Amino acid sequence: xxxxxxxxxxxxxxxxxxxxxxxxxxxxxxxxxxxxxxxxxxxxxxxxxxxxxxxxxxxxxxxxxxxxxxxxxxxxxxxxxxxxxxxxxxxxxxxxxxxxxxxxxxxxxxxxxxxxxxxxxxxxxxxxxxxxxxxxxxxxxxxxxxxxxxxxxxxxxxxxxxxxxxxxxxxxxxxxxxxxxxxxxxxxxxxxxxxxxxxxxxxxxxxxxxxxxxxxxxxxxxxxxxxxxxxxxxxxxxxxxxxxxxxxxxxxxxxxxxxxxxxxxxxxxxxxxxxxxxxxxxxxxxxxxxxxxxxxxxxxxxxxxxxxxxxxxxx
Amino acid sequence: xxxxxxxxxxxxxxxxxxxxxxxxxxxxxxxxxxxxxxxxxxxxxxxxxxxxxxxxxxxxxxxxxxxxxxxxxxxxxxxxxxxxxxxxxxxxxxxxxxxxxxxxxxxxxxxxxxxxxxxxxxxxxxxxxxxxxxxxxxxxxxxxxxxxxxxxxxxxxxxxxxxxxxxxxxxxxxxxxxxxxxxxxxxxxxxxxxxxxxxxxxxxxxxxxxxxxxxxxxxxxxxxxxxxxxxxxxxxxxxxxxxxxxxxxxxxxxxxxxxxxxxxxxxxxxxxxxxxxxxxxxxxxxxxxxxxxxxxxxxx
Numbered sequence: 001x002x003x004x005x006x007x008x009x010x011x012x013x014x015x016x017x018x019x020x021x022x023x024x025x026x027x028x029x030x031x032x033x034x035x036x037x038x039x040x041x042x043x044x045x046x047x048x049x050x051x052x053x054x055x056x057x058x059x060x061x062x063x064x065x066x067x068x069x070x071x072x073x074x075x076x077x078x079x080x081x082x083x084x085x086x087x088x089x090x091x092x093x094x095x096x097x098x099x100x101x102x103x104x105x106x107x108x109x110x111x112x113x114x115x116x117x118x119x120x121x122x123x124x125x126x127x128x129x130x131x132x133x134x135x136x137x138x139x140x141x142x143x144x145x146x147x148x149x150x151x152x153x154x155x156x157x158x159x160x161x162x163x164x165x166x167x168x169x170x171x172x173x174x175x176x177x178x179x180x181x182x183x184x185x186x187x188x189x190x191x192x193x194x195x196x197x198x199x200x201x202x203x204x205x206x207x208x209x210x211x212x213x214x215x216x217x218x219x220x221x222x223x224x225x226x227x228x229x230x231x232x233x234x235x236x237x238x239x240x241x242x243x244x245x246x247x248x249x250x251x252x253x254x255x256x257x258x259x260x261x262x263x264x265x266x267x268x269x270x271x272x273x274x275x276x277x278x279x280x281x282x283x284x285x286x287x288x289x290x291x292x293x294x295x296x297x298x299x300x301x302x303x304x305x306x307x308x309x310x311x312x313x314x315x
Numbered sequence: 316x317x318x319x320x321x322x323x324x325x326x327x328x329x330x331x332x333x334x335x336x337x338x339x340x341x342x343x344x345x346x347x348x349x350x351x352x353x354x355x356x357x358x359x360x361x362x363x364x365x366x367x368x369x370x371x372x373x374x375x376x377x378x379x380x381x382x383x384x385x386x387x388x389x390x391x392x393x394x395x396x397x398x399x400x401x402x403x404x405x406x407x408x409x410x411x412x413x414x415x416x417x418x419x420x421x422x423x424x425x426x427x428x429x430x431x432x433x434x435x436x437x438x439x440x441x442x443x444x445x446x447x448x449x450x451x452x453x454x455x456x457x458x459x460x461x462x463x464x465x466x467x468x469x470x471x472x473x474x475x476x477x478x479x480x481x482x483x484x485x486x487x488x489x490x491x492x493x494x495x496x497x498x499x500x501x502x503x504x505x506x507x508x509x510x511x512x513x514x515x516x517x518x519x520x521x522x523x524x525x526x527x528x529x530x531x532x533x534x535x536x537x538x539x540x541x542x543x544x545x546x547x548x549x550x551x552x553x554x555x556x557x558x559x560x561x562x563x564x565x566x567x568x569x570x571x572x573x574x575x576x577x578x579x580x581x582x583x584x585x586x587x588x589x590x591x592x593x594x595x596x597x598x599x600x601x602x603x604x605x606x607x608x609x610x611x612x613x614x615x
């Protein structure tokens with residue numbers, strides 16, 4: 001830190017070197033301990049999914065793939081996996097369309113109460129799954145909709161949509177509005193501008209958001225449990241297995257799903273990282289862009305006379 | 316002409332120019348309002364209605380009164396569970412905060428260009444199946460689990476201990492584990508927003524690292540920590556998966572009875588009343604936290 005820099009304070013000089021090493025060592029131990037705490041459960045599940053024993057304890061019995069083979073021969077488990085994939089695919093598709101629409105609406109529209117709308121849209125994302133599950137359950141029950149595929153998808157859509165929306169809003173904040181204006185200047189209508197300018201501009205965060213949403217949907221248990229009806233998704237099915245004794249097959253299923261999830265969020269992370277880097281405007285450009293936006297808002301009347309596209313469109 | 320300008324500035328929101336702009340805006344917002352109505356407002360309205368209705372042998376009679384609540388708060392079981400749930404949620408979120416905030420501080424100040432990577436590694440577990448992460452604790456802490464096996468093999472204990480699993484402490488450990496990434500995310504974001512030169516200026520004025528933290532960094536980042544704490548509290552308070560997996564009888568929480576009410580007990584009004592209690596507790600904590608941690612100085 002800066003204290004080690006040019007100005008050395010007397011107080012710091014009194015600290016002995018040994019003490020400093022101890023502090024650094026303690027910090028390192030703390031950091032490593034937290035990471036171990038966070039990752040140990042996952043690593044242990046993965047290890048036991050290839051452990052050749054029905055009893056899950058140390059020492060390891062030997063390496064085997066039999067739990068994975070058992071998994072692929074287990075009919076109900078496979079049905080549950082495919083059902084989960086179907087739910088996730090539909091939920092993510094709907095959330096992507098709606099999330100994009102809402103993100104554009106919130107970014108473009110100047111209205112009062114926008115913060116309230118955002119907060120209400122985000123509510124299912126931050127509410128505990130239990131609350132989301134029972135509130136949607138009574139909602140659908142009142143509307144005479146039986147729990148099933150539709151209700152699960154609706155539950156998942158309710159929290160994946162705000163997720164995708166907020167990821168897109170981050171990107172739209174740094175998007176250059178002059179691109180769309182240029183497109184309109186060239187005579188493209190709103191739809192063509194959307195398809196050829198707006199959509200390619202948010203494509204990468206949209207894909208990343210979809211991948212993140214997909215993993216969330218595959219893993220969701222708390223609200224899905226209430227909305228599932230008779231046919232279980234994978235987490236709901238596994239939950240049932242775990243309560244009535246289980247086989248290490250569950251570890252294999254978890255490991256596969258977790259591996260898939262990590263792969264997807266890895267891709268999402270890389271996409272978001274490079275997209276953020278490519279789209280980061282130089283400071284100067286950003287400043288001038290804000291000035292332009294501000295000018296547009298303050299003196300729309302004056303701009304009307306000089307803006308070429310308004311002349312073109314008025315004609 | 317005005318519509319043309321409006322269209323130029325907001326191309327996506329273009330509609331025929333005859334319609335006045337306020338109605339136009341309302342039309343554009345209306346799908347979002349409908350969405351909020353269907354998925355946020357109505358579910359909660361119905362949840363509250365159910366909590367005020369009467370349960371008659373598994374079906375619901377539409378008689379409005381507060382009996383569900385008065386019965387709940389008169390019942391010792393409910394009061395015990397409510398206290399225990401509050402205690403578990405507060406303790407585990409506090410532990411998570413005590414771990415996540417110092418970690419975020421270390422990551423932001425010491426990790427340099429690797430801080431984003433370090434932060435991502437903390438948050439990634441959120442995307443790994445919740446069930447899997449909790450279940451793994453059962454493998455670790457169980458009677459024939461990894462911890463017992465390990466302790467036995469190094470000779471610290473001579474027969475497997477059952478003390479690790481199925482207790483309040485187990486639930487607290489597992490929920491601390493669950494809450495860490497959320498609190499970290501919020502703390503990290505607020506710490507990362509403090510400009511580097513604040514640290515330098517404070518040190519140049521002769522403050523030690525501790526004084527800088529105490530008088531500059533902590534006041535600026537306290538709201539972020541509070542938000543993280545609130546999110547952690549709300550999520551742990553309403554949990555039922557963790558108590559069911561690792562809690563046993565002494566780790567039962569409010570969420571577990573909600574599950575029963577909507578499942579085997581088939582008493583939806585009671586479950587709804589507990590659900591509303593959970594929401595109310597969450598909102599109360601949010602309100603308290605936002606009341607006590609208003610931002611004193613805005614970071615530019």
